[in-house]
Amino acid sequence: MTGKLTATDIQKCEALLRQRRTALRTAVLERTRSGAGAESNTAGTGVHDLKDEAFAHLLANLANTELAHAREALAAIQGALQRIADGRxxxxxxxxxxxxxERLLVQPGAERCLACQERVERAQAPPPEFSA
Ligand SMILES: [Zn+2]
Structure with a gap:
């Protein structure tokens, strides 16, 4: 099939993974900080407007989803860096x-070969009526 992963390739992937980890950590930290700030602001005012509360809730959920994605990505990167350290x-x-x-150079955090990844994604994919 395609070329073997060389030591240089792995170094390239490791550098990319470290870059992404730093960027993600920064993003998560900023999110966490702004999230906490919004909460304490709401608590501090003592005003309870239902619309504001609903909106704040919506924002919190949005932030949580983004945070969850970022945490997942961070875990994947951490796993990849660990595999580099272990020689696996x-x-x-x-x-x-x-x-x-080729797949790793594009997606250094990939945990699975394309065939396995496609199988997992098919299993996780929402029913067709929700994907449109
Ligand atoms: Zn596989």
Missing amino acids: YGDCGDCDNPIGR
């Missing part, structure tokens, strides 16, 4: 086959 980087977490050099 590039093997599919499900079937142990090589993930593929």
